[in-house]
Amino acid sequence: MSRIIMLIPLNNQVGSTAISLSMLNFFNKNKYRKDMNKPILYISCQSNSLDHTTVLIKKYFSSFVHILNNIDFSNIYFGSDIYISLINTIIEICYKKKKLYELIFIEGLSHEKNLYSYQINHDIANSINAEVVLITNINRYSLNSIQDKEDQIKFFLQQYHYKKFIGVIFNEMNFIYLGKNISFIKKIKFLKKIKEEKKKTIIVKRDIKTSLYPIIAYIPWNQDFMKIFVVDIYHFLNAIPLHIDNINFRIIETVIIFNENNKDILKKINSHILIILPWTQIDIFIIFFSKEYKFNNISAILLTGQCQSIKHSIKICQIFIQNGIPVFFLKKNIIDILYKLQSFYFDLNIKEKKYIFKLQTYMSSFFNVKYLNIIKKKSDTHINLSPREFCYRLKMLSRNSKKRIILPESYEIRILQAASMCYDLDIAQCVLLGDRKKIYNLAKDQGIHLNKNIEIIDPDLIRDKYMARFIEIRQHKSINEDFAYQQLRNNIILATLMVESDEVDGMVSGSINTTASTIRPALQLIKTESVSSLVSSIFFMLLPEKVLIYGDCAINIDPTAEELAAIAIQSSCSAKILGIESRIAMLSYSTGDSGCGRQVDKVRKATDIVRIKRPDLIIDGPIQYDAAVSKEISKLKSPKSSLVGDASIFIFPDLNSGNITYKAVQRSSQLVSIGPMLQGLRKPVNDLSRGSLVEDIIYTIALTSIQAI
Missing domain, CATH: 3.40.1390.20 (HprK N-terminal domain-like)
Known part of the structure; x- marks a missing residue:
């Protein structure tokens, strides 16, 4: 598995090309895994025709560095459709290429190329879980200016929180001041003095452990070298x-x-x-x-x-x-x-190979190997997928499964839009249940292009086919044909029966119907898995930097301890399918032994049941929400917790608290919430919120397709 490292300039003209070439050379010579002989993939965030690093790699380093073309964030608005498309392209490339390369090295966008460079670089880095190296210079040479620069970096890191931050490179090689009566010789002597004072400053800071970021390198001006x-x-x-x-x-x-x-x-x-x-x-x-x-x-x-x-x-x-x-x-x-x-x-493009190699050797000699060769400890290897990575993974898994998902609410505009986009994106094979002519007329009126290859089934032509099966499943209710026929006039019931009969692989409904209208037929006709009689639900909460799972927020009103344990285990299985490591927080209004009462005891008992049934799972409870999400609060309230303030799955003690919390977080933070995804049915059926956006419906279709694998 390759590392992904992203170099991000904080200023213009900081020598990104020289630093990039030096780091590529460094990683080629200092492989973090000695058994790996794979090449390096280089990605520039601006047009290759404008990127000096690309030119020099092609000229001198193509033997071990491969270049990715056609990624250009220059002059693109942050958040625009083109921008989102490019972000998704980078995610897809990193996902597909990470097994082929030892290192994926990304040179970030400079501020002179795009005024949104800080936001764009931050978004790219966190979307692909890249290890970030910042590069800057000091444009005034005094101890005060060095302190000012450190304060600026601290402020920058507070504004733009990177999930994986390695440290900072100070590069003075490419910065000169040409002004009236300024002597280079005096300047160089002054820089040497500053360099020594800088070293002392760093040593003091490390001794008292107050530095908020590691300094990977301080590369001083060299008169003899950089003439x-x-x-x-x-x-x-x-x-x-x-x-x-x-x-x-x-x-x-x-x-x-x-x-x-x-x-x-x-x-x-x-x-x-x-x-x-x-x-x-x-x-x-x-x-x-x-x-x-x-x-x-x-x-x-x-x-x-x-x-x-x-x-x-x-x-x-x-x-x-x-x-x-x-x-x-x-x-x-x-x-x-x-x-x-x-x-x-310094225009490196006009320099000869010998000069470039000399430059690489000089610059890389200042690199702090300890920081660049970081290998994550076992305790820090759990997966925190970014929202975009998670969404890409949904699309990719659904695309590979090629399952047929029926949509019984085919006269709803959002459903038609979702079906059209799913076809264009090759996400599942949507089946629309309704009158073909009516569906096409509705789509035309709304400006929706429905590809002719999207499957449409007329319910009037197939109801009789499912009469016998419906009566057989519901025979304990002593129903007759008239009742069965009336029931099958409901497209949700008909579609559910099609899922039960393996005519389609799954169903998505609820955009204009209640949750009960979707779930009740599934419980009656498809029924639960043999290992459990419980059906539960989870929501995927797409926070800015990671994806959390909330359960149960839609089905079980007041689950017992045994049911809570089942919900936790079901949720961990769903998380595994989607690439999220299970770190389960059994939520309560108290943490550990600090509280008592029926609800707390229920959560404590549920936690014990999970530990007995699934000793492999990381779980803690009862635990309060803040202790489950904050490392600092976890140290105070629950210092021995296996979650260490980094839970990924949150099991709520009842529907009241779960439903309120998920909607409060979703609406207050204006984030995407995917779900509810139902767990425990023999075949996948998923309910939509009546307030679902088209994007929500697409992801629910993808989830349903993945469940059907």
Whole structure:
């Protein structure tokens, strides 16, 4: 099983490409499982044509890194249909590819590519349970600015809670400040000092255990390694050339904006200067240059402002050209040029293979292996599916089962919409029960496209076929044919009998009928499984970061201890089918031995019954809801609880508390609730809420299809 790691930039121009390449190289050399020799899958969240990492992987690293194409979140609105489609695509890819690759590495979206980048990156990471690495820089060099940056990260993590967060990389390699009279040499010395102070800060924090996040790496500027060449600045500014011979080998250490008042500064700097020269100052500079200055100190000259023509400019600049100094110009003003230079980055695409390898080695040497090679402990391996993963799993399992699910309420608009979408998504094979002409006319009036391949059965043509079977099942009630015929005029009863007779695999109903109208025929005709006479229900509550199961919230009014135990066991079986690990909380108004009374004793007895019947299950009860969902409260109220504040299944002591809670959570939090899914019947029949949305109906159809496997 592969790991999924996502690199998320907190700022623009933080060197995501360099970090990504270094991490890919690191994981290729430091496999977290030595027996795995599978390649790495790389996914960029922006168009591959815009992604520098993709270009370099294709160029140098295709032997062990495969690239996924056509994922582009640039300029897409958060929550739009296109956005949701892309999210679902990533989930599907990760689900299908996780056995083929040792590592799925995702490079997140930068803020300059999409203003919703923080929300999008957070949504992607939590939807696929990715391990998250944040990457940032420090744009002012002082101890206070470092503290400010740490505070910003803490605030960011409070706003965007990641399910699996590894730590932060501070990358100073790709950030430079090119401003008036700023010496690179002084800056580098200052950075080295800050780096040492940073190390001390980290050590102190670790000793007193107050750091809220791990620091994976602090990558300092390296003057000898990350030299700025004139050619880099020339290409970055997209400047107009006047004379550009030898720019590939000239480096820049200092940037000076020339004016007649700062001539003395030029005399003090020995070499590697980029001079930004306004056209209005060129005559003064030429006089100064020809009389007092050593030309070999200048790496290049950037002319700014308006000029008459290229020919005229070359003529004026002959003194520089004759001395072999590269000259280029921009029509922008100095403020605009400086602003752009502050966002300068190293264009790795033009670098040769040797340089890239050197870069990877340098950067990865700062990685804290302890944090990057994390392998989850056994106690932390339980599955918390994200809502989108869960919904994708529903669709995938239903798609694979290819079961026929009958929908007796075929004159309801939402049912027709759901049937149409199920066909398009290949989720189950919906069977509509009703008059074909009436159904098609209704669909046409509502703008619903019903594919001709969707099966429609006219109930008037098949009722007689089920008369004998209905009378046989209900013979203990001494019913006659007239009564049976009247009963079978109810499409829900007819559809239930079709399920019982194996004509279809399951039924979904209740969008316009009561729960009793759906469940009573199922109990009378399909009946319960041989192992239990109890039918119960569960709801799947799709919280922002995980899926919880609530039961029983629809069927049993005041279950006994034995019935509560049966509900818990049934719910754990349903959870297993859908990939959710069973961690059962038997809910009560008290936790452990803190309370007493008939209801508490009932829950305590039910918990004991489950432990005897299914000792393999993780269960605790009686327990209060807060202690079942919060690690902090669990430590206070129930420190020995096996749930550790992370329950996935919640069994309510009665229908009153269960129904109220599920609806309160659903409506107050505005989250999707799928269900009720009925448990304990010999064949699957599921009830819909009369307030169900089309999406709810689709997922209930998928659940029913999965139950029929």
